[in-house]
Amino acid sequence: MVLEITKTDFEKAVPAAQDPSGSIFEVMEDAIKIELSYLESQVLGDVGADAVEHGALAYPALVQTVKHLACVRAFMNEMRSLDLVLTPTGFGVVSTNDTAPASKMRVDALDGQLRRQERLLLGTLLDRLFRVPGWGLQPQRQWTVQTLFFCIQQLEQFAGINHPKPEDWDTNYPTVMAADAYLRKHLGNAYMDELLAQLTSHSLSSQNIHIVILCQQYIGACIAQNTRLKEEVYMRMINRLEADLSHYSTYANGEGYRLNHFKPYENHAEDSAFHFVG
DSSP: OOOOHHHHHHHHOOOGGGOOOOOOHHHHHHHHHHHHHIIIEEEEEEEHHHHHHHHHTOOOOHEEEHHHHHHHHHHHGGGSSSOEEEEETESSSSOEEEEEEOOHHHHHHHHHHHHHHHHHHHHHHHHHHSSSTGGGGGGGHHOOOOSSSSHHHHHHHOOOOOOOHHHHHHHHOOOOOOHHHHHHHOOHHHHHHHHHHHHHTTTTOHHHHHHHHHHHHHHHHHHHTTTHHHHHHHHHHHHHHTTTTGHHHHHTTTTHHHTTTOOOOOOOOSSTOOOOOO
């Protein structure tokens, strides 16, 4: 994938690295190329890379997000090895009479800011890739979007975590997977896979849009440990599915529906296998 990233692009993505001399950008160019290669192989895939390289007019927001994410990842990974100093406008690498060494506290704060920005940008990138035809069929989709709850933004939207940090996502990810496993058991693997495929190809039916949002709300309630909301959302989900099964044939024909409608064995006297209990 060929994508030109300029000093202007870099400084828009990482305002703290603004440097009139351009020395920071010069130092970072190779690292940015490495991050572009990483994003191509791990997130974009051939389909996404082609959209970024040749679809600037069709996908300008996608291209911009890839540029920003590559720059943020590069600077985040390299900044501790740079001879950073503080300038009147931010960080720099060229020492003058107006600069002082960057304190560990300031560098740590910038690192935390960049790590949060990286996760936010990744969520935005994935959302924009959903609109690229064919991206959802690639293996990159399967390892970057494993559940309907796939990005740090959803922690704030559905779990009530204000300004979520990467560690919030890491801490709560086991709960996300456990809630997804519960939904797969009760809605069926085939139906959950259908929802995920439609979400990641920007092709959700009008009926499934509601179910996806309810699933996301359910996972958010699990993270928030709000048992009452979790139960309410789950019942709303099941009631919507059961109200008109003709719109939810994958669910109706799946193991989730059979589990939800399991009839216990009834022991009748006229049965050939009647069990007498004295």
